Amino acid sequence: MRQSELFTKTRRENPQDEVAKNAQLLVRAGFIHKELAGVYSYLPLGLKTLNKIIGIIREEMLALGGQEVFLTSLQEPEKWQKSGRWSDEVVDIWFKTKLGNETELGLANTHEEALASLMKEQISSYKDLPKYVFQFQTKFRNEKRAKSGLLRTREFIMKDLYSFSKTEEELANFYDHAAQAYEKIFKRVGLGEVTYKTFASGGSFSQFSHEFQTLCEAGEDLIYVDEGKGVAVNKEVLTDEVLSQLNLDKDNLKEKKAIEVGNIFKLGTKYSEALGLNYKNESGEVLPVVMGSYGIGPGRLLGTMAEVLSDDKGLVWPEAVSPFQVHLISLGQSEAVKAEADKIYADLVKKGEEVLYDDRDLAAGEKFADADLIGLPKRIVVSEKTLASGKLEVKDRASGETIYIDHV
Amino acid sequence: MRQSELFTKTRRENPQDEVAKNAQLLVRAGFIHKELAGVYSYLPLGLKTLNKIIGIIREEMLALGGQEVFLTSLQEPEKWQKSGRWSDEVVDIWFKTKLGNETELGLANTHEEALASLMKEQISSYKDLPKYVFQFQTKFRNEKRAKSGLLRTREFIMKDLYSFSKTEEELANFYDHAAQAYEKIFKRVGLGEVTYKTFASGGSFSQFSHEFQTLCEAGEDLIYVDEGKGVAVNKEVLTDEVLSQLNLDKDNLKEKKAIEVGNIFKLGTKYSEALGLNYKNESGEVLPVVMGSYGIGPGRLLGTMAEVLSDDKGLVWPEAVSPFQVHLISLGQSEAVKAEADKIYADLVKKGEEVLYDDRDLAAGEKFADADLIGLPKRIVVSEKTLASGKLEVKDRASGETIYIDHV
Numbered sequence: 014m015r016q017s018e019l020f021t022k023t024r025r026e027n028p029q030d031e032v033a034k035n036a037q038l039l040v041r042a043g044f045i046h047k048e049l050a051g052v053y054s055y056l057p058l059g060l061k062t063l064n065k066i067i068g069i070i071r072e073e074m075l076a077l078g079g080q081e082v083f084l085t086s087l088q089e090p091e092k093w094q095k096s097g098r099w100s101d102e103v104v105d106i107w108f109k110t111k112l113g114n115e116t117e118l119g120l121a122n123t124h125e126e127a128l129a130s131l132m133k134e135q136i137s138s139y140k141d142l143p144k145y146v147f148q149f150q151t152k153f154r155n156e157k158r159a160k161s162g163l164l165r166t167r168e169f170i171m172k173d174l175y176s177f178s179k180t181e182e183e184l185a186n187f188y189d190h191a192a193q194a195y196e197k198i199f200k201r202v203g204l205g206e207v208t209y210k211t212f213a214s215g216g217s218f219s220q221f222s223h224e225f226q227t228l229c230e231a232g233e234d235l236i237y238v239d240e241g242k243g244v245a246v247n248k249e250v251l252t253d254e255v256l257s258q259l260n261l262d263k264d265n266l267k268e269k270k271a272i273e274v275g276n277i278f279k280l281g282t283k284y285s286e287a288l289g290l291n292y293k294n295e296s297g298e299v300l301p302v303v304m305g306s307y308g309i310g311p312g313r314l315l316g317t318m319a320e321v322l323s324d325d326k327g328l329v330w331p332e333a334v335s336p337f338q339v340h341l342i343s344l345g346q347s348e349a350v351k352a353e354a355d356k357i358y359a360d361l362v363k364k365g366e367e368v369l370y371d372d373r374d375l376a377a378g379e380k381f382a383d384a385d386l387i388g389l390p391k392r393i394v395v396s397e398k399t400l401a402s403g404k405l406e407v408k409d410r411a412s413g414e415t416i417y418i419d420h421v
Numbered sequence: 422m423r424q425s426e427l428f429t430k431t432r433r434e435n436p437q438d439e440v441a442k443n444a445q446l447l448v449r450a451g452f453i454h455k456e457l458a459g460v461y462s463y464l465p466l467g468l469k470t471l472n473k474i475i476g477i478i479r480e481e482m483l484a485l486g487g488q489e490v491f492l493t494s495l496q497e498p499e500k501w502q503k504s505g506r507w508s509d510e511v512v513d514i515w516f517k518t519k520l521g522n523e524t525e526l527g528l529a530n531t532h533e534e535a536l537a538s539l540m541k542e543q544i545s546s547y548k549d550l551p552k553y554v555f556q557f558q559t560k561f562r563n564e565k566r567a568k569s570g571l572l573r574t575r576e577f578i579m580k581d582l583y584s585f586s587k588t589e590e591e592l593a594n595f596y597d598h599a600a601q602a603y604e605k606i607f608k609r610v611g612l613g614e615v616t617y618k619t620f621a622s623g624g625s626f627s628q629f630s631h632e633f634q635t636l637c638e639a640g641e642d643l644i645y646v647d648e649g650k651g652v653a654v655n656k657e658v659l660t661d662e663v664l665s666q667l668n669l670d671k672d673n674l675k676e677k678k679a680i681e682v683g684n685i686f687k688l689g690t691k692y693s694e695a696l697g698l699n700y701k702n703e704s705g706e707v708l709p710v711v712m713g714s715y716g717i718g719p720g721r722l723l724g725t726m727a728e729v730l731s732d733d734k735g736l737v738w739p740e741a742v743s744p745f746q747v748h749l750i751s752l753g754q755s756e757a758v759k760a761e762a763d764k765i766y767a768d769l770v771k772k773g774e775e776v777l778y779d780d781r782d783l784a785a786g787e788k789f790a791d792a793d794l795i796g797l798p799k800r801i802v803v804s805e806k807t808l809a810s811g812k813l814e815v816k817d818r819a820s821g822e823t824i825y826i827d828h829v
Contacts, residue, residue, distance in 0.1 A: 020488055020543050020552040046539050048493045049526075054539065055491040063491070080428055083463040083471070085456045086494075086559065087516075087576050108495075108518045110528065112575075113565050118457075120518065120528075131454050131462065135428050144428040151494065151559060157521050167520075168495050 014337070015358075016371040019043075021056045023383050034231060035319035036162025038328055042386045051159025051167035058387065059315070061336035063170070066311045067149055069201050069333060070172050073194040077187075079147040079174055084127050086151060088119045092126040096287040106154040108167075120153035125306060128175050129284045136177060136302060139294050143183055147174035149311070163316025164231065164272055170312055176305040179292065184279060184303045191307050195225055195275050202314060203331030207321060208274060209245035211236050212259065218281025221250065226271035231320045234273055237266040245271075272317045280304040322411075328388030329411050337369040340389040344377045344396035354395040357405075385410070422745070423766075424779040427451075429464045431791045442639060443727035444570025446736055450794045459567025459575035466795065467723070469744035471578070474719040475557055477609050477741060478580050481602040485595075487555040487582055492535050494559060496527045500534040504695040514562040516575075528561035533714060536583050537692045544585060544710060547702050551591055555582035557719070571724025572639065572680055578720055584713040587700065592687060592711045599715050603633055603683050610722060611739030615729060616682060617653035619644050620667065626689025629658065634679035639728045642681055645674040653679075680725045688712040730819075736796030737819050745777040748797040752785045752804035762803040765813075793818070 021043030030047065031037045039045045044059030055063055071081070087110075093099035099119070101107055108120040121127060128146060136142065152171045159167055174191070178184040192210065199208040208227045215221040226236045226245060238245040239261055246255065246266070256263055282301035285291065290302045315334075322329045332338060339361060343354035351372075358370045369389060371380050377396075384392050392408040399405055404417040429451030436448045438455065447453045452467030463471055479489070495518075501507035507527070509515055516528040529535060536554060544550065560579045567575055582599070586592040600618065607616040615636045623629040634644045634653060646653040647669050654663065654674070664671055690709035693699065698710045723742075730737045740746060747769060751762035759780075766778045777797060779788050785804075792800050800816040807813055812825040 018486075020540075020549070020554060022543055046542070048535065049495065049497050052493045052495045054493050054535070057488045057490060060489055060491050078426075080465045081468055082465060083468050085460045085462050085576055087457065087460045087561070089457050108526075110516045110518045113563055118516075127456065127462070132428075134454070135430055141428070146428060153495070155521055168493055 014369055016369055017373050019057060019369075021058065023386055025382075031162065032160055033162035033164065033316075033320075034323070035164060035316040038319050038323055038386070039162065039316070042328055042388070044328075045163070051156055051165065053163060053166060053312075058336045062330065062334055063311055063315055065334040065336070066202060066314055067170070067172070070198055070309055070311060071149070073198050073201075074145075074147045074172065074174055077145060077174075077190055077194050079145045082128075082146055082148050084121070084124050084131075084148055084150055086120045086153060088121050088127060090117055090119065092130050092288060093119065096126050096284055098126065106156060108153045108155050122152055122154045123306075124148070124150070124173055125175065125280065125284045125304070126288065129288045129290045129302075129304065132177060132302070133288070133290050136290065136292055139179055139292055142292055142302065143176065143178040143187060145174060145176050145187070147172060147307075161231070161233065161316075163312050163319070165233070166312065169310055172309045172311060174307040176307070177290075178303045178305070179294065179300075181281075181303055184281075184305050188277060188279060188305055191277050191305070192223060195277065195307070195309070198309065199225060199227070199274065202318065202334050203322060204274070204314075204318065209236065209238055209243065209271070211245040211247050211271075212250050212255070213247040213276070214249045215279060216283075218283060219279040222276060222278040224273045225275035227274050227317050227321060228269050229272050229317065229320050230270050232270040232272040234271050236269055236271045238269050239265050240267065241265065245269075272313070272320070274314050274317055275307075275309040277307045278305060280306055323388070326382075327386035330388050330390060331411075332390050335367075335388075335390050337367040337389050338391060339366055339368045340371065340384045340387065340392045341368050342371045342380050342384060342392060342394050344380065344394060346374055347397060349400055350395055350397060353400060357393070357395060422777055424777055425781050427465060427777075429466065431794055433790075439570065440568055441570035441572065441724075441728075442731070443572065443724040446727050446731055446794070447571065447724070450736055450796070452736075453571070459564055459573065461571060461574060461720075466744045470738065470742055471719055471723055473742040473744070474610060474722055475578070475580070478606055478717055478719060479557070481606050481609075482553075482555045482580065482582055485553060485582075485598055485602050487553045490536075490554055490556050492529070492532050492539075492556055492558055494528045494561060496529050496535060498525055498527065500538050500696060501527065504534050504692055506534065514564060516561045516563050530560055530562045531714075532556070532558070532581055533583065533688065533692045533712070534696065537696045537698045537710075537712065540585060540710070541696070541698050544698065544700055547587055547700055550700055550710065551584065551586040551595060553582060553584050553595070555580060555715075569639065569641065569724075571720050571727070573641070574720065577718055580717045580719060582715040584715070585698075586711045586713070587702065587708075589689075589711055592689075592713050596685060596687060596713055599685050599713070600631060603685065603715070603717070606717065607633060607635070607682065610726065610742050611730060612682070612722075612726065617644065617646055617651065617679070619653040619655050619679075620658050620663070621655040621684070622657045623687060624689075624691075626691060627687040630684060630686040632681045633683035635682050635725050635729060636677050637680050637725065637728050638678050640678040640680040642679050644677055644679045646677050647673050648675065649673065653677075680721070680728070682722050682725055683715075683717040685715045686713060688714055731796070734790075735794035738796050738798060739819075740798050743775075743796075743798050745775040745797050746799060747774055747776045748779065748792045748795065748800045749776050750779045750788050750792060750800060750802050752788065752802060754782055755805060757808055758803055758805060761808060765801070765803060 027037040046054040211224045236245040285301040394406040435445040454462040619632045619634045644653040693709040802814040
């Protein structure tokens with residue numbers, strides 16, 4: 014795409030109403046727009062990045078055997094009353110609204126109730142199990158505080174997968190596969206080395222659940238990391254008993270700030286019992302389905318990448334999620350440079366490269382500052398100098414290294 | 422995909438709480454699930470179909486020069502107060518909610534205000550125009566009645582594009598291109614022959630807006646069609662003056678029921694003036710940006726296709742939007758049939774065909790009834806009979822014609 018046609022502009026100054034680095038950078042680079050506190054629109058560069066993250070997560074969910082659906086935000090109270098989660102005293106982040114006839118509705122902040130209820134029409138026998146169902150769908154959460162940019166928002170797309178199994182063993186087996194898929198996702202988006210599978214409390218059904226925590230000074234969570242073993246524990250389970258159970262030594266744990274980028278949870282039969290989601294086993298016994306839930310917020314992940322992978326000049330996207338792979342920059346307005354840059358642009362596009370072509374009539378310094386801020390992996394410069402040399406300057410955004418290659 | 426793994430099941434009986442044919446068929450075939458009146462979840466087959474429709478619309482919007490964004494549902498009152506659309510007396514389909522601190526918010530039913538406001542940060546000069554911005558995003562509309570299945574819903578994904586132009590001429594030029602893109606979309610999804618560009622009232626800025634109306638007995642609108650000229654008019658503009666202006670003869674018009682599947686509207690400077698979206702022209706004058714809006718509901722389009730293209734046996738999907746292209750059906754449980762069907766499935770998938778493989782242990786009649794209900798374009802049957810003949814039976818869902826081909 015030609016940057017002269019892109020409707021978003023970069024900004025030099027940080028927006029005054031943002032304190033979080035991720036929001037400052039993403040707003041300045043034209044990736045997102047703040048609608049109100051904790052509510053952000055995605056602009057073309059941000060949406061492309063978000064969709065790449067979603068694409069990676071989707072691939073891994075399909076590889077797990079997941080089937081994709083798209084549930085609704087509007088929810089009637091009944092199902093949530095059955096599970097005990099309708100009351101604002103129990104769940105203090107509801108957004109509620111009303112139909113014209115004054116019937117109260119809620120905007121879903123999660124979908125265990127809705128999906129367990131839907132699955133009652135689809136599951137009756139052991140032959141129908143196991144099943145794995147996921148979606149990318151907007152969640153609404155009425156957060157009291159929303160000052161962390163994309164790290165804690167009131168409206169956000171979430172990938173939530175729910176597993177439906179016959180037995181605890183079947184759940185445990187899938188749960189382990191899901192954990193592996195999550196590790197793969199964080200690796201693929203470039204956060205593998207700083208993201209720890211973290212033991213957290215498991216609720217009434219299981220001793221542990223797991224969070225995936227990315228080390229980051231901007232994180233709201235504190236975790237205790239054994240770097241050698243690549244494992245961490247959450248504060249709520251940091252007891253001598255748990256440590257000995259996990260074969261961890263207190264002296265090897267370092268307290269770190271982290272962002273929760275994913276979580277997986279064995280729900281057991283809590284929601285299936287509340288909502289009557291049962292199946293008949295091979296002996297004809299009626300038993301509650303055993304459930305698990307598995308969440309990742311692609312927007313929070315994008316915000317985390319903006320926090321963790323950026324430098325003082327701007328964003329630094331890994332290839333896998335970058336909105337474009339190459340930032341092609343023409344310097345000066347000579348016809349020869351324009352013609353050569355146009356040609357390289359056409360050639361790269363023809364090869365299937367995703368190119369942002371800065372064809373704007375601006376000074377070199379402004380173009381370089383914009384390129385650093387937007388943070389595409391490779392920068393190619395076409396100028397009188399490169400024309401004369403017959404070489405192209407290719408700079409790697411992450412390492413800062415420049416190499417010279419023959420004209421493409 | 423193997424149908425034995427698909428988590429949705431078909432139903433023989435119409436759901437008791439649905440009166441609209443589209444909802445009856447789509448629920449029975451396992452494409453959608455009713456959450457509450459006018460609020461439907463998409464199940465795997467439905468979501469695949471919806472995503473194909475979205476893919477076609479996206480291609481045409483990108484071809485028009487559109488840039489994709491993703492705006493938010495949560496909205497503060499201020500912008501809408503400026504345009505006069507916050508009050509429930511003016512707009513009677515608001516869903517409203519509240520932040521924890523009692524600040525009232527609305528759930529966007531459209532996005533003129535939000536986008537015009539956002540564009541103030543991006544547009545300042547004539548050099549920034551024209552720009553075309555679109556999204557696929559969930560709209561919330563508090564409809565009083567919601568008995569028409571997917572044709573009128575309270576929560577639905579909408580493609581809304583907004584154009585930002587310097588002058589009325591520039592708007593008119595793009596508006597005509599957009600109208601052509603819309604005609605292309607309806608053609609591509611298989612509704613071209615029954616969809617009419619329909620003159621409707623244009624509001625304060627323009628004499629006409631245009632609707633795209635698909636002829637259908639289930640439609641809520643009445644239009645007056647000149648079949649020969651391929652044009653229609655809406656009741657509200659059916660006057661002698663308009664007819665003579667459009668060179669239409671009252672005697673050639675037939676009254677028809679129709680579903681509004683799209684609309685395009687010249688907004689003029691209504692929202693840009695209300696929200697202060699201005700640009701400087703070449704002489705340095707500050708002028709309001711001239712806007713247009715262009716909407717299609719992919720879900721309503723899907724519902725319309727279920728109404729218009731179905732028959733008494735079930736759904737009939739055109740290739741362009743069908744969730745799978747081929748329904749491969751094995752009959753009987755002989756090992757030879759299974760092995761041959763497995764092989765054909767593997768071969769077709771390898772070729773890149775989208776195949777739903779009915780490998781379930783069910784009677785032929787049930788499998789055929791399900792295939793007719795689900796409505797994939799091609800049905801291939803593998804049975805003892807086809808094995809013996811060395812031929813495969815390929816049936817076209819739309820025409821009902823069967824041909825025999827050599828084994829693939």
